[in-house]
Amino acid sequence: MNYQMLLTQMLEATLMTLRIFFVTLIFSLPLGLLVAKGRMTKIKVINLPVKLYILLMRGTPLMLQLLFFFYAFKPLFGIQLDRVLAAEVAFVLNYAAYFAEIFRGGIEGIPRGQHEAAKVLGFTRRQTFFRIILPQVVKHIIPPMGNEFITLVKDTSLAQVIGIVELLKITSNWVSSAVDMTPLVIAGAFYLIMNGIVTRCFTVAENRLGYYR
Amino acid sequence: MQILTAENIKKSFDGTKVLNGISIGIEKGEVLAIIGPSGSGKSTFLRCITQLETVDSGEISICGETLVKNDASGKAVYADRASCVKIGLHIGLVFQNFNLFPHFSVLQNITEAPIRVLNKSKEEAESTAHALLKKMDLSDKADAYPCQLSGGQQQRVSIARALAMNPDILFFDEPTSALDPELTGEILKVIRSLASEHRTMVVVTHEMKFARDVADYVVFMDNGTIIEQGRPDQVFENAQNERTKAFLSRFNEG
Numbered sequence: 001m002n003y004q005m006l007l008t009q010m011l012e013a014t015l016m017t018l019r020i021f022f023v024t025l026i027f028s029l030p031l032g033l034l035v036a037k038g039r040m041t042k043i044k045v046i047n048l049p050v051k052l053y054i055l056l057m058r059g060t061p062l063m064l065q066l067l068f069f070f071y072a073f074k075p076l077f078g079i080q081l082d083r084v085l086a087a088e089v090a091f092v093l094n095y096a097a098y099f100a101e102i103f104r105g106g107i108e109g110i111p112r113g114q115h116e117a118a119k120v121l122g123f124t125r126r127q128t129f130f131r132i133i134l135p136q137v138v139k140h141i142i143p144p145m146g147n148e149f150i151t152l153v154k155d156t157s158l159a160q161v162i163g164i165v166e167l168l169k170i171t172s173n174w175v176s177s178a179v180d181m182t183p184l185v186i187a188g189a190f191y192l193i194m195n196g197i198v199t200r201c202f203t204v205a206e207n208r209l210g211y212y213r
Numbered sequence: 214m215q216i217l218t219a220e221n222i223k224k225s226f227d228g229t230k231v232l233n234g235i236s237i238g239i240e241k242g243e244v245l246a247i248i249g250p251s252g253s254g255k256s257t258f259l260r261c262i263t264q265l266e267t268v269d270s271g272e273i274s275i276c277g278e279t280l281v282k283n284d285a286s287g288k289a290v291y292a293d294r295a296s297c298v299k300i301g302l303h304i305g306l307v308f309q310n311f312n313l314f315p316h317f318s319v320l321q322n323i324t325e326a327p328i329r330v331l332n333k334s335k336e337e338a339e340s341t342a343h344a345l346l347k348k349m350d351l352s353d354k355a356d357a358y359p360c361q362l363s364g365g366q367q368q369r370v371s372i373a374r375a376l377a378m379n380p381d382i383l384f385f386d387e388p389t390s391a392l393d394p395e396l397t398g399e400i401l402k403v404i405r406s407l408a409s410e411h412r413t414m415v416v417v418t419h420e421m422k423f424a425r426d427v428a429d430y431v432v433f434m435d436n437g438t439i440i441e442q443g444r445p446d447q448v449f450e451n452a453q454n455e456r457t458k459a460f461l462s463r464f465n466e467g
Contacts, residue, residue: 019300038270073342083250111312113310114307114314115263115311116308116312118314118316119264120263120265120301120305120306121330121375121378122263122301122302122326122330122378123326123329127329131325131329132314136315181327210362211358212315212358212359213315213360
């Protein structure tokens with residue numbers, strides 16, 4: 001087995017894994033916050049479709065969603081999404097639904113007195129949310145967010161169902177063409193390293209926010 | 214001139230009448246104590262005036278501005294949102310359980326609203342905050358976080374936070390109920406000193422001795438109505454209503 005070629009290809013494929021990981025986070029975190037707001041509003045026209053969206057995203061396999069955005073999008077909407085774009089759309093929409101529920105839990109967990117104190121002091125709703133509520137929410141949702149980030153690193157491997165060559169796909173190509181399990185071990189190490197870094201970041205964030213309560 | 218008038222305030226929660234026509238007026242510089250058993254509507258009344266609840270009917274005016282009044286059918290109609298916010302700035306509220314912002318330092322708890330809401334400069338807000346902390350005997354705690362303070366200290370910070378907005382009327386919603394007796398004294402001392410500066414204050418309290426000593430006017434509420442009111446000596450020594458007498462006698466025994 002040509003290990004130099006193996007490693008080069010695996011590193012290249014890891015770039016795709018990382019790309020899906022970061023694109024998903026960049027878009028699904030703010031979207032998740034918006035969805036959480038929509039889920040919590042009392043306005044039915046907003047809150048019912050949002051509930052349906054969350055049900056669809058959490059109630060069907062992510063793999064199905066990947067296949068949908070790549071294969072079913074064109075017959076339905078007349079636009080063919082590029083493989084990577086289809087994958088990113090599926091990941092963003094899927095993770096936003098999970099993030100939304102985490103945000104909602106965090107926001108609803110902030111005592112009502114915080115809102116009341118802010119209101120009596122004259123803060124606008126926007127100031128109250130961004131200055132008073134959200135910073136406290138972030139502290140409280142770090143543990144469940146850590147879970148999701150770690151799951152996302154591993155979930156990127158699902159993108160191979162629509163022909164995207166990410167870390168696990170290139171690994172299985174090598175394993176199936178040679179009777180050598182080394183690539184699997186290396187891939188496992190790659191995932192562990194990535195999630196080790198994710199875990200480290202969350203530990204640092206948790207410590208930084210540990211100065212109160 | 215009355216700085217606050219509330220006229221025939223009514224409020225129900227899911228069909229349960231909590232306030233059944235409350236009327237009070239406060240003169241500038243006066244301290245009003247609201248006493249009465251738990252569930253009598255004292256806190257709800259305070260929350261209506263501080264806009265944390267809306268009234269079903271009645272009229273409220275603060276510093277000559279009308280917050281809410283009845284329409285022809287006797288239903289409450291509030292002023293527009295901007296006016297409500299403006300009227301709210303005449304008012305400060307100190308909560309039973311402090312409600313300090315845990316992620317802000319003591320100093321930031323006090324300066325945040327003056328900076329963001331009143332558009333004060335950071336320097337001005339901080340110098341006001343330091344002066345208030347000195348007054349609250351907390352000069353050394355400016356950089357501490359609320360979780361590092363005792364309950365009494367937290368409550369003093371929350372009083373400083375309210376004062377930093379320079380309100381015309383300061384409301385206290387059972388400010389010592391979450392504190393043990395030892396810490397209660399330090400809060401009452403602060404309120405006493407504010408009273409001696411002729412700050413207009415409304416205090417909902419279970420501290421009868423305090424109400425008697427500090428208040429200019431005492432209101433006794435029960436079941437959503439005011440059943441006795443007057444100068445402290447009138448209410449405490451010469452109560453007319455049987456319900457008031459029974460309530461006060463239990464305190465006098467203790």
